[in-house]
Amino acid sequence: AQSVTQLDSHVSVSEGTPVLLRCNYSSSYSPSLFWYVQHPNKGLQLLLKYTSAATLVKGINGFEAEFKKSETSFHLTKPSAHMSDAAEYFCVVTTNTGFQKLVFGTGTRLLVSP
């Protein structure tokens, strides 16, 4: 079985400072990992994904994440926050085999202050 734990329900940063959203995963098989973003009253948009290739994954809008098997982590980072980054972020896991059944974390709400 797969699961993800998002360690923070809320993260507050100032515009221009780094962003770190933490995610730990559990998977019986080789996992695929994703980060999705949801802006208020909008659907979910894929930020980036890891599917057993390079462990450092670059996504849209300057975000990146590093897959660390030894730590079972897949933290999302961005060097400099922008006001438009304020949203809910979901860490997601699935397996590399069989059907793609996404398992979502509980979400982290990112607040960006001027």
Next chain:
Amino acid sequence: DAGVIQSPRHEVTEMGQEVTLRCKPISGHNSLFWYRQTMMRGLELLIYFNNNVPIDDSGMPEDRFSAKMPNASFSTLKIQPSEPRDSAVYFCASSLGLAATYEQYFGPGTRLTVT
């Protein structure tokens, strides 16, 4: 491409009424997923289809929920009868296939309120 289209965007209904949510996937996508998002339970996969065939409906909460995909460009999620605890945002997503390498594209969601 217009993306995944869902209708209606908002639905308010009374307990006991039938509710039908609609989804048009991205053209050419073979897989379609229905999710429900609530504050209490987060995002849950309800059911998914591949080539119009339901593959796994183990996430459907009760027999009051049913989903169909009569063709590659249309799917419905029906709740009959509806109950207040069904109030949630329902998302439809589609992808080129079921492998993890394929991105799921989400629609804007339907916000359902059952009074």
